[in-house]
Amino acid sequence: MSSPFAIESTDLSKRYGSEVAVERLDLAVRQGSVYGFLGPNGAGKTTTIRMLATLLRPSGGEAAIDGVPITDRDTVRERIGYLPETPPLYPELTGREQLQYVAGLRDLPDDEATRRIDDLLARFDLDEDADKRVSTYSKGMKQKAGIIQAILHRPRVVFLDEPTSGLDPRAARTVREVISDLAAEETTVFLSTHILPVVDELADTVGVLFNGDLVAEGPPQKLKQRAETGDERSLEDVFLEVTQEADLPEQAAHTESR
Amino acid sequence: MSVGHAVLVARMELTHRVRKTTDRPTQIVALAVAALFGAIPLLGSIAVAFVVGQGIASGTITDPISTARLAAAVVPLFVTLVVTLRVVQTSGSLTIADGLLTTVSHREAVGGILLSELAIVAVLVGVPSVGVPVAFAVGSGQPAAFPLVFVALVVLSVLGTLLGFVVGLGLRNLVARSEFLARYKTAIGILLFLLYFVGISSQQAGSAIFPVVDALGSSPLGWFADLALFGQGVGADPLSALGAVVVGVVALPVLGWLASWLAALLWYTSPVQPEEEEREPSQMGSLAGVSRPMARIARKSWIRARRGPIRLVYVVYPLFLLFPFVQGAVVSGEVPTALPPLLAFYGAWAAGAAFSLNPIGDEGPVLPVTLTTPVAGSTFVGGLCLAGVAIGVPITLVLAVVTGVLSGLGTLALASVALTAVVLPVAATGIAVGAGVLFPRMESVEVFRGVETTAPSLFAFALYSLVLSISGVPVSLVSTPLTRGIVVDATNYGESVVVAGGLVATVVLAGLAATVGYVFAVRSFDDYYLG
Numbered sequence: 198m199s200s201p202f203a204i205e206s207t208d209l210s211k212r213y214g215s216e217v218a219v220e221r222l223d224l225a226v227r228q229g230s231v232y233g234f235l236g237p238n239g240a241g242k243t244t245t246i247r248m249l250a251t252l253l254r255p256s257g258g259e260a261a262i263d264g265v266p267i268t269d270r271d272t273v274r275e276r277i278g279y280l281p282e283t284p285p286l287y288p289e290l291t292g293r294e295q296l297q298y299v300a301g302l303r304d305l306p307d308d309e310a311t312r313r314i315d316d317l318l319a320r321f322d323l324d325e326d327a328d329k330r331v332s333t334y335s336k337g338m339k340q341k342a343g344i345i346q347a348i349l350h351r352p353r354v355v356f357l358d359e360p361t362s363g364l365d366p367r368a369a370r371t372v373r374e375v376i377s378d379l380a381a382e383e384t385t386v387f388l389s390t391h392i393l394p395v396v397d398e399l400a401d402t403v404g405v406l407f408n409g410d411l412v413a414e415g416p417p418q419k420l421k422q423r424a425e426t427g428d429e430r431s432l433e434d435v436f437l438e439v440t441q442e443a444d445l446p447e448q449a450a451h452t453e454s455r
Numbered sequence: 456m457s458v459g460h461a462v463l464v465a466r467m468e469l470t471h472r473v474r475k476t477t478d479r480p481t482q483i484v485a486l487a488v489a490a491l492f493g494a495i496p497l498l499g500s501i502a503v504a505f506v507v508g509q510g511i512a513s514g515t516i517t518d519p520i521s522t523a524r525l526a527a528a529v530v531p532l533f534v535t536l537v538v539t540l541r542v543v544q545t546s547g548s549l550t551i552a553d554g555l556l557t558t559v560s561h562r563e564a565v566g567g568i569l570l571s572e573l574a575i576v577a578v579l580v581g582v583p584s585v586g587v588p589v590a591f592a593v594g595s596g597q598p599a600a601f602p603l604v605f606v607a608l609v610v611l612s613v614l615g616t617l618l619g620f621v622v623g624l625g626l627r628n629l630v631a632r633s634e635f636l637a638r639y640k641t642a643i644g645i646l647l648f649l650l651y652f653v654g655i656s657s658q659q660a661g662s663a664i665f666p667v668v669d670a671l672g673s674s675p676l677g678w679f680a681d682l683a684l685f686g687q688g689v690g691a692d693p694l695s696a697l698g699a700v701v702v703g704v705v706a707l708p709v710l711g712w713l714a715s716w717l718a719a720l721l722w723y724t725s726p727v728q729p730e731e732e733e734r735e736p737s738q739m740g741s742l743a744g745v746s747r748p749m750a751r752i753a754r755k756s757w758i759r760a761r762r763g764p765i766r767l768v769y770v771v772y773p774l775f776l777l778f779p780f781v782q783g784a785v786v787s788g789e790v791p792t793a794l795p796p797l798l799a800f801y802g803a804w805a806a807g808a809a810f811s812l813n814p815i816g817d818e819g820p821v822l823p824v825t826l827t828t829p830v831a832g833s834t835f836v837g838g839l840c841l842a843g844v845a846i847g848v849p850i851t852l853v854l855a856v857v858t859g860v861l862s863g864l865g866t867l868a869l870a871s872v873a874l875t876a877v878v879l880p881v882a883a884t885g886i887a888v889g890a891g892v893l894f895p896r897m898e899s900v901e902v903f904r905g906v907e908t909t910a911p912s913l914f915a916f917a918l919y920s921l922v923l924s925i926s927g928v929p930v931s932l933v934s935t936p937l938t939r940g941i942v943v944d945a946t947n948y949g950e951s952v953v954v955a956g957g958l959v960a961t962v963v964l965a966g967l968a969a970t971v972g973y974v975f976a977v978r979s980f981d982d983y984y985l986g
Contacts, residue, residue, distance in 0.1 A: 213986075247823075247985060247986075250823075250827050251826070251827065252823055252827065252984065252985045253984055253985055253986050254984045271829055271831070274826075274827050274828060274829040275829045277827060278827075279824065279827045281820075281823045285820045285821040285822070285823055285824040286820070286821065287755065287759060287819070287821055288763075289758060289759040289762040289763045290755065290758060290759070290762075294758060298751050298754075298755050299824060299828065301747050301750070301751030301752075302748050302752070302825065302828040302829075303748075303829065304747055304829075307741070307747075330762070346824065
């Protein structure tokens with residue numbers, strides 16, 4: 198029986214020497230949902246994604262993707278797609294060649310790969326530039342090619358690190374639509390971004406990571422509801438509040454120690 | 456224009472360049488070696504000045520002016536060449552152009568860059584600029600000679616710097632505006648470098664340069680010799696000496712203005728982008744008998760190499776070691792018997808070094824994607840090895856066999872060389888991936904003046920070259936008549952046995968090393984984490 202959770206982690210941790218990047222993180226992301234992963238710079242978001250995407254070896258804890266432990270890297274890799282913060286492209290290849298290359302690494306049949314690549318290129322308005330070299334692409338075009346490459350093989354789980362970064366409003370909307378479509382097709386999207394309206398619009402659940410700890414988690418509507426008064430506030434207010442609150446005990450401890 | 460701003464820009468440029476250089480130990484070593492070799496002619500010029508001074512004083516040198524005019528041409532020519540190269544490669548661009556050009560005027564920026572270049576030229580020619588006049592004054596016994604020779608040298612150096620700046624910026628402007636030059640600038644640069652290298656190696660450079668120096672010595676530049684030797688009683692023309700002063704007074708500001716104008720043209724222009732669109736929709740395609748992922752990895756390596764050949768410039772460097780053999784063959788009309796095995800060895804080395812010597816680092820920003828695909832280590836490493844083998848084996852075989860036939864190698868030795876040319880490149884790729892994974896390099900380095908790429912690490916180069924060389928020793932020994940004869944005499948076996956033995960020994964050694972390297976690389980890739 199398959200797990201109801203596309204992403205699960207228990208006590209997932211990453212340390213670099215004495216530096217704690219991620220501390221005993223527990224996650225449970227439902228199949229086919231969009232999980233908005235928020236946090237200030239250096240909170241540990243990218244480290245978490247890299248551990249879940251089998252790129253970083255955790256220092257402790259465990260995690261599973263689509264029910265498969267992340268230690269089974271080969272199986273996990275078949276089920277995931279990943280867009281890092283910097284679009285991972287070879288500047289010497291054309292956009293089409295890059296996508297064909299990744300399709301080849303994933304052993305997609307040629308005709309299926311060609312059909313899928315053409316569809317996605319058209320959808321992202323990149324078809325006319327597909328046979329130009331990546332070195333000539335703008336930041337937004339690179340980002341589009343990076344997203345296409347991450348979802349080319351219809352993965353079960355997609356990790357998107359700042360997918361709308363550098364995109365013009367039209368392209369950003371396309372990305373949002375694609376994320377919605379992916380969720381509708383039961384693909385789980387793990388979305389890390391600083392653009393809070395994107396998360397507000399798309400995410401079923403939001404998690405806020407701060408100094409390696411998950412300091413808040415829940416559906417956006419619930420998080421935005423003020424517990425005491427029932428007033429609604431923006432996701433930005435929530436973000437600022439929980440990251441400040443999380444910082445207070447540390448500040449207090451620091452003050453006491455002085 | 457604020458001189459203070461220009462000085463500040465110069466100081467920051469120098470600080471940036473010095474730190475960039477000193478951050479890399481290999482560059483410090485390279486600079487130290489260059490300084491060692493460069494010191495010889497510079498210090499030699501001081502000794503020559505002393506001897507010339509003595510010669511003039513004793514009357515043994517009867518016509519010093521014509522020789523001094525040639526020297527007056529050499530100084531700015533040397534400085535111009537150095538500065539032109541530097542401007543074309545690096546210093547023609549501002550380090551933080553957008554920030555600087557929105558903060559100070561372009562004249563102040565040009566002034567800063569010029570001052571920093573002058574500082575670098577001063578380091579290059581500072582010692583002889585003082586040493587030569589002192590040595591000449593001491594040699595000739597006329598202390599009054601010092602200031603004139605010194606001023607002449609300094610003005611010639613500054614003129615050379617400005618001229619180099621103008622020529623370099625002119626060339627940069629041409630490249631920025633010509634699609635043809637922009638597209639083929641790397642190829643043109645390599646061609647010019649090879650021409651220079653051939654000229655130097657064939658000792659023809661002197662006969663090519665002398666007419667230029669002679670012509671420049673007869674130009675107004677030669678007047679600086681009259682200025683330097685004015686009042687020495689050696690026939691210096693007062694009018695020419697005055698002309699030198701006028702040239703200095705007029706040329707320096709004119710060249711400075713030209714440099715500023717050309718810099719503005721360059722810095723405020725969007726350079727043409729060579730049309731990079733491929734002629735037809737590109738297809739990665741497949742390779743017969745090879746799995747799709749492996750074929751794509753090999754094809755990706757070829758496409759990257761074809762479109763960015765400068766990435767592989769390090770593969771060409773060892774060819775220079777073969778140059779004396781090739782030159783000897785061309786001059787004498789006979790191919791030396793040492794050349795075929797050397798070519799077989801070089802071909803094998805290049806086949807391994809080109810695509811397999813930095814498997815992890817060469818992925819660059821794409822590494823996270825490669826690692827999150829289900830591609831197995833054996834497929835990834837195999838694809839890289841295939842890229843080197845498929846190109847390296849045929850080329851190496853043809854080169855080795857053709858030169859082997861031309862050199863008159865016997866049938867046995869020819870067969871041995873041919874087999875080596877097939878076996879060794881295959882083994883080389885296995886050895887290379889092992890060395891490359893053991894010593895990966897993730898950061899980019901300068902492979903050619905001003906061109907940065909993720910080249911293999913020096914340790915990977917050293918280990919790979921060492922293991923491949925050791926593997927190739929047995930077959931090399933039995934492939935040339937001289938060493939084969941020594942082995943035959945030492946072992947008392949027949950020639951055919953010795954050749955076969957050498958070949959088998961190399962195959963076994965290289966095969967073992969390649970297997971170890973390949974397996975290590977495959978396992979390392981399968982177990983690889985980013986951190």
